[in-house]
Amino acid sequence: MNKTLLILKQEYLKRVKKKSFIVLTLLVPFLMVGMFALIIFLTINNDKKERTIGVYDESGLFLGEFKSETYTKYYFIDKQKYEQLKGGLKDAEYYALLYIPADIYTNNTAQLVSEKQVPMELNEQIERKLSRFIENDKRQKIIAETQIPDLEEKLAATKTNVSLKTLKISDSGEAKSSSSTVAFIASYAMGFIIYFFVFMYGAAVMRSVMEEKKSRIIEVIISSVKPVELMAGKIIGTAMVGLTQVAIWVVLGTAVMIGVQSFFSPETAQQMGQSIMENQGQMNPAMTQATQPNEVMQVMEMISNLNIPLILFSFVFYFLAGYLLYSSLMGAIGAAVDNDEDSQQMIFPVTFPLILSIMVLFSIARNPEGSVAFWFSIIPFTSPVVMLARVPYGVPAWELLLSMFLLVLTVVGAIAAAAKIYRVGLLMYGKKVNLKEMIKWLRYKN
Amino acid sequence: MEFFSAKNVNKVFADTQALTNVSISVKQQSIFGLLGPNGAGKTTLIRIINQITAPDSGEVFLEGKPMTRADISRIGYLPEERGLYKKMKISEQAIYLAQLKGMSRHDAAVNLKKWFEKFEIMSWWNKNIEELSKGMQQKVQFITTVVHKPKLLIFDEPFSGFDPINANLLKQEILQLKEEGATIIFSTHNMGSVEELCDHIALINKSHKIVDGETNEIRERFKQNIFEVKYRGDFEKVSTTLGAHFRVLSHTEQKNENLITVQHLGSQSNNELIKVLIPVAEILSFEEKIPGMNDVFIQAVEEANRKAAADKQVSEPKMDL
Numbered sequence: 174m175n176k177t178l179l180i181l182k183q184e185y186l187k188r189v190k191k192k193s194f195i196v197l198t199l200l201v202p203f204l205m206v207g208m209f210a211l212i213i214f215l216t217i218n219n220d221k222k223e224r225t226i227g228v229y230d231e232s233g234l235f236l237g238e239f240k241s242e243t244y245t246k247y248y249f250i251d252k253q254k255y256e257q258l259k260g261g262l263k264d265a266e267y268y269a270l271l272y273i274p275a276d277i278y279t280n281n282t283a284q285l286v287s288e289k290q291v292p293m294e295l296n297e298q299i300e301r302k303l304s305r306f307i308e309n310d311k312r313q314k315i316i317a318e319t320q321i322p323d324l325e326e327k328l329a330a331t332k333t334n335v336s337l338k339t340l341k342i343s344d345s346g347e348a349k350s351s352s353s354t355v356a357f358i359a360s361y362a363m364g365f366i367i368y369f370f371v372f373m374y375g376a377a378v379m380r381s382v383m384e385e386k387k388s389r390i391i392e393v394i395i396s397s398v399k400p401v402e403l404m405a406g407k408i409i410g411t412a413m414v415g416l417t418q419v420a421i422w423v424v425l426g427t428a429v430m431i432g433v434q435s436f437f438s439p440e441t442a443q444q445m446g447q448s449i450m451e452n453q454g455q456m457n458p459a460m461t462q463a464t465q466p467n468e469v470m471q472v473m474e475m476i477s478n479l480n481i482p483l484i485l486f487s488f489v490f491y492f493l494a495g496y497l498l499y500s501s502l503m504g505a506i507g508a509a510v511d512n513d514e515d516s517q518q519m520i521f522p523v524t525f526p527l528i529l530s531i532m533v534l535f536s537i538a539r540n541p542e543g544s545v546a547f548w549f550s551i552i553p554f555t556s557p558v559v560m561l562a563r564v565p566y567g568v569p570a571w572e573l574l575l576s577m578f579l580l581v582l583t584v585v586g587a588i589a590a591a592a593k594i595y596r597v598g599l600l601m602y603g604k605k606v607n608l609k610e611m612i613k614w615l616r617y618k619n
Numbered sequence: 620m621e622f623f624s625a626k627n628v629n630k631v632f633a634d635t636q637a638l639t640n641v642s643i644s645v646k647q648q649s650i651f652g653l654l655g656p657n658g659a660g661k662t663t664l665i666r667i668i669n670q671i672t673a674p675d676s677g678e679v680f681l682e683g684k685p686m687t688r689a690d691i692s693r694i695g696y697l698p699e700e701r702g703l704y705k706k707m708k709i710s711e712q713a714i715y716l717a718q719l720k721g722m723s724r725h726d727a728a729v730n731l732k733k734w735f736e737k738f739e740i741m742s743w744w745n746k747n748i749e750e751l752s753k754g755m756q757q758k759v760q761f762i763t764t765v766v767h768k769p770k771l772l773i774f775d776e777p778f779s780g781f782d783p784i785n786a787n788l789l790k791q792e793i794l795q796l797k798e799e800g801a802t803i804i805f806s807t808h809n810m811g812s813v814e815e816l817c818d819h820i821a822l823i824n825k826s827h828k829i830v831d832g833e834t835n836e837i838r839e840r841f842k843q844n845i846f847e848v849k850y851r852g853d854f855e856k857v858s859t860t861l862g863a864h865f866r867v868l869s870h871t872e873q874k875n876e877n878l879i880t881v882q883h884l885g886s887q888s889n890n891e892l893i894k895v896l897i898p899v900a901e902i903l904s905f906e907e908k909i910p911g912m913n914d915v916f917i918q919a920v921e922e923a924n925r926k927a928a929a930d931k932q933v934s935e936p937k938m939d940l
Contacts, residue, residue: 176719183715187707389702393763396669396696397719399688600671602700613633 176398180406181413184381188414198418202425224268224295229255231275238306245295247271262288271299278307357538360562363488364534367495367558368527374415375499376520378407382507382595383516391599400596408500412493480567487564490577495557498584499527505591508598509606509614522608526554534562541566551576553583590615621683622647622802623668623771628677630663637663638674639826645804645819650797652817652834653806654912656920659823661806662699665773668804669696681771692721695769699776699806701760703748710744713763720767727766734762738788753780761789765796772796772803778812790816810912820912822919829923834912841915844883845908846892851875852900860899865892876903 188194227250228239239247250258250270258270269287277283283303285291316324382404385391394403506519530549537546541563550560550568556576560568597614598606623645630638638660645651655661666672668679670691679686681693704712710731717727735741738758748756757780765772774793778786793816797803805817813820813834820837822830830837845868850857854877858867861881868880877900883892889907896902910918 179715179718384704388705389698389700390704392671392698392700393696393716394719395671396694396698397691397716600666617633 177402177406177409180398180403181410184407184410185413185417188377188411189417194414194418198421199425202422202429205426206429225266226269226271226299227255227258227267228271228273230273232273232277233275234277234310235273235303235306239302245298259286262286269295273303277303281307356565359484359565360538360541361534363484363565364531364558364562367488367492367561368531370415370419370492371495371499371527371557372524374411374496375503377414378411378500379503379507379516379520381407381411382504382599383510383513386508386511386599395599400599401592404501404504404592404595408497408504411500412496415496484564487561487573491557491561491580494577494580494584498553498557498580498587499523501584501588501591505594505598505611508595509601509611510598511602515606519606519608526552527558530555530558534558537562541568547572551579553580556580593617620647621645622649623679623681623804625664625668625679626677628664628667628674628679630660630667630672630674632663636826638667638823640677641823641826641828642677643821643828643831645802647802648797648800649818650793650803650805650816652813652820653804653823654808654813654820654916655823660826661823662775664823665696665698665775665804665806668771668773669694692767693770695720695764695767695772697761697764697772697774697777699779701757703756703760703763705749706747708744709746709748709751709759712748713759713766716763717766720769722767730766730768731762734766738762754782754785757781758785761792765792770801772801773806774803775806776808777805778807778809810916813912822916824920824923825927827923830915830919837915838909838912841910841918842907843910846881846883846889847878847904847906847908848881848892848896849876849878849903849905850896850900851903852877854879856899857896860895862895865895880908 223244223246225246225248228235228247229250229252230236231252236249239249241247248267255270255272258267262268262270268289269285269291272284272286274280274283283299285296285299312325312328321327385394398406502523503520506516506523510516510519533545533549533555537543537549537559540546546559546563549555550563550572553576557580560573560576564573593615594611597617598611604610621644625641625643628638628641630636641660641664643651643653643664653661653664663672667674668686670686670688681690703709707715710728713731714724714727717731718724722730732741732744735744740755740758743751743755743759748759751759761777764774772793777789777793781789790812793803793805805813807813817834819832820830820834821828832840854870854872857877857879858870861867864883864885866882866884868882870877870879872878881892883889885891893902893905
């Protein structure tokens with residue numbers, strides 16, 4: 174046990190001290206935050222270009238409307254100027270010309286003349302301004318004509334926005350609000366995390382075994398420790414490297430996020446809000462503010478209704494079991510082969526179920542009760558990814574227990590088999606190893 | 620006193636018999652040579668001693684007690700195929716290997732420094748193994764084998780990869796370790812070093828032990844009554860006098876001196892030959908040729924193979940009678 178600990182420590186330190194590990198571990202959160210920041214930056218600076226638009230209002234209704242905004246200025250021009258500028262905008266101070274025809278009330282069309290392609294947002298902004306004005310104007314006229322008291326309020330009250338709240342009824346008959354979007358994201362993310370972790374660190378175990386075999390230091394090592402101790406030390410040590418990496422990412426990611434937030438806000442947040450609002454055309458800021466916390470609360474409620482303890486428990490369970498299963502098998506392959514080409518060939522049958530499970534992940538997230546989802550989440554080699562993806566949607570207890578039970582059995586069996594292959598394979602050189610040969614090794618005595 | 624022994628060890632791999640009833644006994648503070656052609660089973664026996672593999676039957680003992688897992692920290696093993704971690708500092712991996720043998724980190728570092736100073740390689744302490752030549756790596760490897768002061772040392776082809784100067788240095792170190800109380804099992808094809816170093820040998824051929832005993836005693840055992848005689852006199856006369864009991868194997872003549880090698884075909888004492896020669900020649904020198912380990916090796920293996928072939932013919936009777 175002592176020696177396992179020693180190997181674990183050695184394996185851990187060796188990897189953690191590696192330049193590539195440090196670089197990757199430190200870079201990823203910055204990359205992610207950087208990407209996030211870039212998106213924010215682009216959103217804010219999306220349309221910072223100052224544009225001046227000449228408005229020729231033939232209808233004469235809009236005078237006094239079209240207030241200039243931060244980046245878009247509106248100036249009213251007369252017909253003569255309009256006709257003159259229409260000939261060519263190249264050297265003029267105007268970016269575009271807006272022509273509001275006299276019959277805008279009947280035709281509902283206006284014209285925007287420009288040299289360059291007008292951005293969608295500007296287009297929508299102008300459309301919105303025109304529509305809102307006419308809508309408002311028409312409404313005022315009706316109010317004036319009909320003389321119905323408080324009509325404006327009554328009309329405003331008719332504005333309805335239906336949002337679909339999905340409820341899930343549990344066995345106890347309790348209805349809980351759920352969101353398939355939240356579940357979808359959760360299941361997808363967890364499936365991928367397990368897949369990447371198992372793949373990356375399982376392969377790392379394999380390479381580590383191969384390195385010892387290729388450099389021939391293995392004979393000295395196993396004259397000091399049992400192969401099983403060596404394997405255990407390697408697998409656990411490598412897992413801890415992965416956990417360290419994830420922990421650093423979480424801590425660093427959070428820190429950087431907070432840093433970025435405090436650096437940009439509050440003006441940034443405001444700006445962002447503004448630009449989003451402008452884009453969405455929310456005319457009533459009070460309404461937006463009223464709905465936002467509500468939405469957040471809803472999402473929070475959905476997340477909290479996800480049965481977090483069960484998901485966390487399943488995640489840890491499938492994460493560890495999946496990693497143990499695949500890393501022990503990959504370790505065995507590393508021990509059996511003595512060159513990279515053979516390892517490529519041997520690794521495929523082992524990783525195939527893993528790749529398959531990530532391939533069916535999408536269809537499972539869409540239909541978590543289907544037979545594909547059922548079988549893939551019961552079969553031990555695919556269950557770490559697939560069952561975990563199903564858990565956020567809710568899985569019958571017996572299925573979950575059966576899947577876990579089968580997985581534990583398989584892990585125990587795989588470790589026992591891997592230990593045997595490991596033992597025999599480590600000192601086997603110059604022999605082209607195939608699956609049949611490895612199965613034969615399982616029958617060897619010590 | 621017996622320090623290590625193996626009793627009736629058998630080992631079969633899939634379809635090959637690696638060891639058949641092999642027993643050896645190694646005295647304390649001695650060097651024991653484990654010899655044999657390639658593929659005879661030496662490495663298997665060594666791996667059994669190191670508990671890398673377990674025997675199918677038979678047992679190994681250390682100081683009279685069956686060996687347990689705990690005993691491996693008392694063994695230092697230098698395998699034939701060896702290597703070190705390529706991308707790890709020399710000091711770091713040496714300390715790691717010593718720790719795996721049960722040393723504390725501190726003791727390992729202290730003892731390693733002693734050895735590095737002794738070998739005058741302190742400047743390599745912080746280098747990567749990749750930066751060293753093959754011979755240099757062997758030195759480091761040797762140190763990692765002996766640093767935990769093992770009572771039993773097993774060297775498999777220790778001199779391969781060493782230049783003559785360093786091979787000699789290593790030889791001195793091995794003898795020194797023996798002086799300090801270590802018991803050494805030593806496997807090699809270099810028969811010269813066997814004669815120089817080994818107190819005892821065992822010769823394994825095709826999974827069987829065929830020869831076993833003290834080095835000098837074995838050479839005696841394999842001697843073929845061959846003598847080298849230098850004399851002054853007529854060769855023709857001498858050769859006719861020697862007659863049917865002797866066979867002249869070689870003859871060279873220089874000026875008036877003759878040098879012959881003669882095999883005594885009977886089992887008479889050495890004086891017989893002198894008695895025959897005295898009347899016909901003036902003897903200048905007389906020496907019995909003791910076979911080297913090389914001759915012993917070849918003779919023993921060929922004999923064993925001949926015998927095995929004969930046994931096979933007996934056990935497989937011909938069908939066309």
